[in-house]
Amino acid sequence: MGFHTFPVDRADALDDPARYRFCSREELLEMLDVAADAVVADLGSGTGFYTDDVAPFVGAVYGVDVQSEMHDVHRENGVSENVELVAANVDSLPFDDDELDGAYSTMTHHEYASDETMAELARVLRPGGRVVTVDWSATGTGEDGPDPDERFGPEDVREQFEAAGFTVERVHDRPETLAVVARR
Template identity: 70%
Template sequence: MGFHTFPIDRADALEDPSRYRFCSREELIAALELDDGAAVADLGSGTGFYADDVAPFVETLYAVDVQPEMHDLYREKELPDAVETVTADVSALPFDDDHLDGAYSVMTHHEYASEAAFAELARVLRSGGRLVTVDWSADGPGDDGPSVDERFGLEAVTDQLEEAGFSIELAHNRPETLFVVARR
């Protein structure tokens, strides 16, 4: 897989409510199993589409993105009080060990997937913390999202996470995407 970023000139597509057909707000929040005092990271937050949904349910939501321009666009929308933007690669998160209660990525796993990123997630998530991954599946038809050759299959994603020390609680394919809940 080649690393790439989402084109800034197409960032308005990240605000399209039809994205909920791949992962709803309720599904994501339920999978995270968080309490009001939680610290959570949105990995590849973009313009904050899902961060806006999760922020009311946590104390701190770190909107992590490698593109500072995405944070600029998010700020134009007005950040919720709980949100802090973090410009960083998932393989080099600026958090202390065991800092996060949870983390999630929606349609970005294929962009940061590496041994270094998974090791970093294992470092910053507390014991028992959940990592929710929703991404385009290599097992899908490729009608939406990136080309199938840029995606991982469900088995590859669960293998990546297990090798980094996560236990898989839920993993299934859907028509175009995969959904994985892992616990550190």
């Protein structure tokens, strides 16, 4: 896989509303399905496009990104009161065991997914906590997003979560993307 990061000099592309054709706010919230007081993490939050969409519907959101420059862009755009920006790798999250009610990633799973990150997600999600992954699918055409060689297929993602002890509730393979919902 690619295990790369999105170029900061193209950060404005992350705020393009055309991204909703791959995952709408409503679809993400429905899959995440957490309480109004939930604490969740946006993994690979970038400029906060989906962080800002989820924030009004939960108690707190950690916007996690390995690139602090992405957080700088998010700050320029404004950060909701219940959002805390965290510069960290997904394989070493600065959260307590069982701290999160949920986590999600949109178009970033291919950038961080490994056995270590799956184990780390299992550590920080409380029992019953849900994780949602929407990402570019290896079965896609590659017309949008990274080259298909840098992507995982839906069954690969299912296997990653199951190997880390998650129960996979849903797997959707769509024309260019996949969506996986798993519960700890």
